[in-house]
Amino acid sequence: MPNPILHFHPLSSCCQKVLIAARVLGASLDAQLLNLGDPVEREAFRTLWPLGKMPLLVEQDTCIGETSIIIEYLQCHHAAQGALLIPQDPAQALEVRFWDRVCDLYVMAPMQALTAALLQPSGDGGGAADAAARAMLLNTYAVLDRQLGGRQWLAGDSFSLADCAAAPALFYAVAYVPLPASHTALSAYVERLMAHAPVAAVIDAARPWFKHFPGRAGLSRRYYDPDT
């Protein structure tokens, strides 16, 4: 059976979430580069997936959208023996899914809102929506910092779906709103995430594209040097 096709872009935080998961699960995908900035490609993609959002997984004639659903699908149908990102125990699975939602809705979404504001024709960010997104990030950082006290990963004892969501969302979010120095557990967690091999590989593959990230000025020099 052919591999499922992942329509993706290496710079996209949502796509990175699924790429990290695919590595952890040992799932083989055929990656199809998607440039939604190209109007023709965008229109063609919308005929396949009217919601117009990436990533999209296509397996034979079935389209599977939404990062968390794609990851659960990969775990069910394409994971190496024993590889898990959502625990089998229902209570543990619920905890993982909860923190995945927290990262998507309260880190990924405000980070995307800040990116979208910079992509507006005025391009200066600012404004009430911008302030709300920044406040949401700071509030979520505090929640995550509390959760991470004494823990290695966000939910449960092992790297999970929640960490797949957290890694790219936090990577870009801190470029806009740095972590407060008092959040030592969260800061250590971000370092741990970035050093984790599947995350490091996906972030590394995105390096050539960081020059197109509207918040690039806030990225650590480790990842983006404006002078090169």
Ligand SMILES: N[C@@H](CCC(=O)N[C@@H](CS)C(=O)NCC(=O)O)C(=O)O
């Ligand atoms: N809730 C969706 C979010 C998907 C999403 O926002 N994707 C972004 C890339 S990170 C996208 O397609 N943006 C292009 C656009 O909105 O036109 C998921 O988890 O898959």
